[in-house]
Structure formats: C-alpha cells, structure tokens
Amino acid sequence: MAHKCPSCSADVPGVVTQATLEERLSAKSSEISMLRTELATKADKADRFDAVEAQRAQLASEILQLREGAARRATLAEIGVTDDATIDGFASLYSSHVAGLGEEERPTFSDWVSGEEGAKTNPLLARFYQSTEAPQVPGAETQPATTPAQAVAPPTSFPATNTGARTQPPTQPAKMTPAQLRAFFQNKTPAEVSAWRAQHGAAYGWAPEPAKQTNGSA
Numbered sequence: 001m002a003h004k005c006p007s008c009s010a011d012v013p014g015v016v017t018q019a020t021l022e023e024r025l026s027a028k029s030s031e032i033s034m035l036r037t038e039l040a041t042k043a044d045k046a047d048r049f050d051a052v053e054a055q056r057a058q059l060a061s062e063i064l065q066l067r068e069g070a071a072r073r074a075t076l077a078e079i080g081v082t083d084d085a086t087i088d089g090f091a092s093l094y095s096s097h098v099a100g101l102g103e104e105e106r107p108t109f110s111d112w113v114s115g116e117e118g119a120k121t122n123p124l125l126a127r128f129y130q131s132t133e134a135p136q137v138p139g140a141e142t143q144p145a146t147t148p149a150q151a152v153a154p155p156t157s158f159p160a161t162n163t164g165a166r167t168q169p170p171t172q173p174a175k176m177t178p179a180q181l182r183a184f185f186q187n188k189t190p191a192e193v194s195a196w197r198a199q200h201g202a203a204y205g206w207a208p209e210p211a212k213q214t215n216g217s218a
Helices: 018-077 084-098 109-114 178-185 190-204
Strands: none
Touching: 018 084, 018 109, 084 109
C-alpha cells in the first residue's frame, strides 16, 4: 500500500507507518514474554532435576560404601577381626597400599587381606595372623583326656569277706534335717521307724524307746 508524502502529497511506495510498527512491536513483545515464561518454567524443572540427580548419585555412593563395608567386615571376620576400630585400621592401610597403583595392579580388599604379599607383610597387622595353637613337640604323644564317664567311681559298699582281715567300717551317714526326716519317715512302717531310731537315734539325741510289755498268760 502506497503512502503519501506529507510534504509533497506524492505516493511513496513501501513505506511502513508508525501504527504498523507499533503493532508489530507489540506482537513481538508478547511472543518474547511467552518465551521467557516458558524458559523460566523449563529452568525450574531443570533445577529440580539436577537436585534429584544429585540425591540419586549421593544415595548410590552411600549404597556402594555400605556394600563395600559389609564385604570387608565379612572378610576380616574370617581372621577374627570384628571391632570397628581394627576394621577402620585395615581399611586405612589398604587405601595406603593401593594408592598410586593402576586399575589392573590394584588388588581387591579380600585378596589383600588373604594374600601372602598383602596385609600379612605389614608389621602392624602381622599379629592378627599369628596362630593361637600351641606348637607340638616332635615325637611327643598326646594322651587322650579322661572323660567323666571313664573316671572310676568310688565303691558304694564294702564287699563281704570271710578272710578274717580287719576292714574299715563304713562311714556313718550325715545327719538329716527335720524336713528330710519327715520325708524319710513318710513311707516307713512303725516297725521300720523303731528299728531305724534304735540304730541312729543317739546321733540325734533321742532317748531309746521303752520296751513294750505284753500280757502273758500264767
């Protein structure tokens, strides 16, 4: 559309009016504003994704450390090491041992603990590999230990002999408590009680029972 020159009133082709420019500028400003809003939304999502990714990496690292710690504890338990301080000492010396070694030259913790050229050669750790068994004397024969079942039980009675030899009298039984006496007499007949009292009553300070009198016929 031609535009008339304000000075000479002639048609000037290709001229853009001020109103058209303002309309185009407003449209571009709206578009830029929408793009900025979209960019801010995506940036917020990116920030949240980065935070989640950082948490995931941290959790993965903690899980790996827990697994390595459990494996090291199991390895050291085989040589009797279970306390935390000693386990940390082994781990620290292992880190010093593999520092500077390449991936192919670096032994695993298990191989370092059990290998002949690993922890066993460290003077700080040698005592954990010392055998607790007593050395055997060459040519010495080990006598089997006597079990309680094989021990000879003392005799419970003296054998009767008629050789005329003088034998040691049996040991008198220990005095019983009142409760034991009651339990002992519970199933005894009067005759058995009298016989026992006549034999052992003196040890308890009991007077002899009076002789029973019977009425005989003249």
